[in-house]
Amino acid sequence: MTANPLGRRAVLGRVLLACASTVARPAVAGAQREERLADAVRTALSSAIANHAPPEFDFPDTAARLRYLRWLAVQSERLRSRKPDFDTRREFLQTVWYESRRARLDESLVLGLIQVESNFRKYAVSQVGARGYMQVMPFWARLIGDGDASKLFHMQTNLRFGCVILRHYIDIERGDLWMALGRYNGSRGKPTYPRAVLAAQERWRVAL
Template sequence: MAVLAVAGVGSPVFANQQYEPMADHVRLALRTALSAPAAPRPIFDSVGHRIDWMAEMSRRLARRVPDFTERTELIKIIRYEAQRVGIDPQIIFALIEVESNFRADAVSHAGAIGLMQVMPFWTDVLSRGSSRELFEPRVNIRYGCLILRHYLDIEKGNLDRALGRYNGSLGKMTYPNLVYDRLDRNWGYSYVEPPKPAPRVAGDF
């Protein structure tokens, strides 16, 4: 039997999502979003942007996820699942580092599971599936991104408070600041398209 990594040992920063009753229409919307099929690939502004971003994220993640194929698939999943709910993928990279340090088998003392440390009650609320599915990276990241989007909607776009809800520490800035620190240190990214060559003028040699 595999030994599972334990996330968030003994720190108040690593609290967990708290169950909150929700209206039927909210639950239905979340279930619908959860069951939507995955897109074949994430969205980029250009081929150059895709090549640059994928290479850069792969370089940054290589120490934590050494296998190239596994790493590439994980990077694509993070970008797609973040984009489909309107969240900056770089925020999700930072959140995953804080929550599990990219360990898909991580389990907290409170029972939160996987890369984004999703609490098992969410599978009861949204899918009636087994919480074991939260160990699968694509499933876990879909849940995690959808949960954070739900909290952003509750908090009218306030990321500080949404992150606080995600961590179960609403109103405190310890956890949001930790995510922002990892974002600034390890996951910030911007891309500028290289200038296009000037058109050649007749007579140029």
């Protein structure tokens, strides 16, 4: 029997298309794994994500405000190619600054994690269902939220969940950022993800 060259060409085209889409995918998002949480931990995490006040800052002095404005200007320029609209970019960076500081995280670390997880795509969804900028798994909405996983596409909600979850992992890993990042990605103990995030973090550092 003679093979159909058109059929082979069609199959080859589908394979090449699949390979191209895989190569083009910038994120290496994994998935947090659901774990049993003590009642006190669940309550603390729920309280940490409950306040949905807008990310407005109360700077202690003019110098602190100027440091923030310098940070915002530098990061806005770096993010321009991914978020061309200035207002969208400013709102996103303002929220990253607010939620990072609220969770006692370095803003550059959070931006590096977002780059690796979603490449700054608000509506990114991984193959296992992780959602949004920080690729939060839907089970977190049930464990510490109101159960509505669709809210994980809301910018501030996603960033708040992601920052609170990362802080939780850092705390249970006793400050070991390498292990905490692996746990965030569902790959605890493996080097690929922590290396990627820490390398991306360097791009987002700003000397103030």
